[in-house]
Amino acid sequence: MEKDKIHNSEEEIDLSELFRTIWRGKKTIIRFVTIFGVIGLFIAIFSEKQYVASTTVVLQTGGSKVGSNLGGLAAIAGINLGGGSTGGLSTALYPQIVQSVPFQRELLNVSLKFSNVKEEITYREYYEKYKKNNILSVIRNYTIGLPGKVINLFKKDPNNNNSITEMPEDSIYRVSVKEYSLFKQLKGQLGIDNNKKGRFIKISFSMPEALPSAQMAQKARELLQKSITNFKIQKTKEEYTFIEERYNELKKDFSKKQAVLASFRDRNQGLITSRSQSRLESLQSESNLAFSIYSELAKQLETQKIKLKENTPIFTIIEPVSVPVIKSKPKRIMILFIWLFLGTVFGMGFLLGKKWLKSLNTDNKVTH
Template sequence: MSDTKRVKEIDVLSLLKKVASRKKEMIIFVSVFFVIGVIVALEQQKRYTSYVVLAPEATSMGMSQNLSDIAGAIGMDIGGGKSSVDAIYPDIYPDVFASTDFVVKLFDIPVKVKGQKKTYYNHILQDTKIPFWDYPKLWLIKMFGKKDTIPSTNVVNPHCLTKIQSEVCEAIVGSIGCQINKGTNVITISVTDTDARVAACMADSVKTRLQNYITLYRTKKARQDLAYSQQINAEAKAAYEKSRQKYASFADANSEVVLMSYQSKLEDLENDMQLKFNNYSQTAQQVQKAQAKIQENTPAFTVIQNATVPLKSSSMPRTLMVIIFVFVGVIADALWVLVLSQAFGKKK
């Protein structure tokens, strides 16, 4: 065993010496990859990431849901529990951020870049630096691809996006991050952008849009009930007003009449008016209950950390990028010396 280990060590050392002996080739490889690394590092834009930390309200399943599950197992139904199940829970928030309907609504958010006001959509299109190695592909697409006739956000149909709008959507989805702590359900929302202030602005906007999205979802049924209650209340009020006016007109026109038939008619109108008023009062109470239900179903989000303007970039440092390319150049030189040069020599 010791002999084999020595043989392996000697082989490795000999290979390293062989690579180091050909200094000119190593200098060429390292220099070439160093230049490539510098060019790539200069072409890459610095990116900044802003974070928002939220603690959403937990869904109230609790003991009632557990009792309902136990009762269902033995064939009983005690009610409750099922209504508290929430279809949108923190685990699917990343899917919400990736949905086209959610992303498209971020297009028109105003941002300020270098003192110039523009929409977030135009910022993505105009301020994103395109690396030089993408120019041939863009030229081919421009020459042979289909032209996009709607490059602006004047007309945005989430169900039928143009090519440019779809690319902007993909860029926005790639810049939004969402991490969820399974133990505490704390949500960390991150937005990355080439401008630090835009990153902070969009992080705050994404937080607000998420809160509105969840609020609209959880209060959808309550808002529908409120609209129906308000419609019924308006109809009951109109019926009561009509009955009241009819009663008042009949009473004024027959104020001096003492016939029983007129008195009976007046009592009938008064009873009808009272019934209409009772119905109007009940529908008014239903409207108040529906409004209270909306407030009850509105979720509460606790903001642990608001969005702040990042001071340091979150992208890879350019120096580190150049070092990686130099390291790749050393590996390429070793492959050339130990493998490729020998293969070419045998062919010759």
């Protein structure tokens, strides 16, 4: 019991000593808080504005109308009924699709309307010609980003131009340094949030202005829908194209055989010779065979058309894209409070560290 009392009293002494140390060094803490507060205020004021536009869609499959409708209602309720498969394309792959070179290349060429530019310009043109860096970006580029700039000077490839070139022989895409930096920026601006239980897909895009952010979000949704649809129906479409080509060939062949049969009948009207009768039967058999194959392919073609429609995924827009009214960044009050908190923590850490070093030096002197 006496040991516990001694231990508790030592803890009370330590805590009271800690509070006294902090109180005595309150001026130092105030200095730290002031310095960090000024830094936070500077960052809060000069941080670039960002507007985020988003859209939410539910992915369904064509299938039967009943199944499709039930699947859509279940998805809205957050329930996955199964069935309506997306052809093996997992929602986890959607971020990989939007980060692919062809997808990002499409986004670079989206026409946008900015308040400081009269005519519409592309995303690429805005960031290469019109976008002005703010003070924080300049400071960051020439402090934290300076080593990277120096390295890039030595890594610069004179053969690397400013455009993406598709190599026709093996379909390899070549990306320049400028385009690579634009791709990195796109990855930070474009967000894909997929809900695994339902089939929600939320697509968001952030830009310095409200209208361009909405335009980019809309285009990203359209491109993602197109990519998923192409993936889903690719095999069925190839089969449909193959059957259609064979159908057209056999249609021509059947028409020719019918024409030959009709011509033979016209030339041999009234003749009942065995030779002419045999030839007529032969032509009739060829025409019937061609018609049978042609009819069968016509049925397969119609079946494939239905299958193509069934396999085409349906995107139901739950929340359409709208032009944001309120900016999402910077959250100035939060930034200021975070920096004030950091100033307090660093100030207290400085005081306690200074005291610890002082006590350490005192102990060393005593031992010597």
